[in-house]
Amino acid sequence: MADYRLQIVTHQRTVFDKDVTSVTMPGEEGYFGVMANHAPIIAVLKEGNVDIRIGKKTQRVWISGGFFEMESNRGTLLTDRLTGIDIPEDEEDQP
């Protein structure tokens, strides 16, 4: 199955930048999934779980809300806070 590039960017840093098969996320009017070759979309996301599928593996992260954009097979998820991804703990997290 075709993959596409997904970037997850927070206030602090880019936390995720990998090829993914599909992503399911919490839109304001309910969960929806995006696979490769999706039409250009911009969606407002609310608080909830995001399931990132890479091949047959699924990774679940929680986001505090944000935005999703997809355009010519490049997905970008902007969020304020998220948990669940192994973020390299930064010693200089917040002053």
Add this chain to the structure above:
Amino acid sequence: MPENLKALRNRIRSIGKTKKITRAMEMVSAAKLRKYEGVMKSTRPFLNKIQELLGRLALSTGAQEHPLFQRPETGYPLLVFFTSDKGLCGAFNAHLIKRVTRELEKDPHLRVIVMGRKGRDFLRRHYPERMEDSHVDLGGRLDGTWTDAMANHLQEQFLAGVYSRIELLYPHFVSTAVNRPMLQRYLPLEPAAFGVSEEESSQAIDYILEPTPERVFEALLPRFLQTKVFLTLAETYTSEHASRMMAMNNATKNCEDLGSSLTLRLNKARQAAITTEIIEIVSGAEAL
């Protein structure tokens, strides 16, 4: 010219102490600089992403109709002025103050919200009637509460027609050695400012907007504005500490130069004193 040996020794000692202080301050600033520079560098991609998004969105929909893109008929122009709370950072605040003076002289209606003690003290003394509000003692905190509150306040007042336009004046961080005052448009938003090229504008993308175009704008624009204030504050802190690091580095070097020239003088004076003493003894012995 018998120099006072004791006074010289005292001066050398006190300069040595000053050097220790300036070196310590330099190192503290270097550490803080790294911290804020890291925050700044990692926030920039986030802002750029939102900006790209807004840019493309502005083309494909009727974004320009949104009130945040409109220049209101009423109100007066506002400048949000970023300075530091503390001094000892070279000409950092002086450059900013020079620039704000120029802007204030240019437009008699312009009013200022100031952040930082140095800027506030200056405005309070010279343009008290032009200063709308001041925020001091943020203490280098950068957790988003102040910046979000500030951004929301600006947006509300702008939409209420209090301000006709809002600009940010802050020290733009070019490199550790260089930062210069920069004036940047904040509101109303200009599609041109999103960095959309001519080429791109011809091929607007037909986005699906979920749930509705209005909702997307409603969510995206405030976030963009908040991030912008956040980044501006981070940049102000970064530039401040870079300036202070350079200033303290120079001060440390000065102490070294001064110390070595004073040591030289001390040694000369000591030798002169010894020579005089020997001459006195010798001539005393000859006289016998």
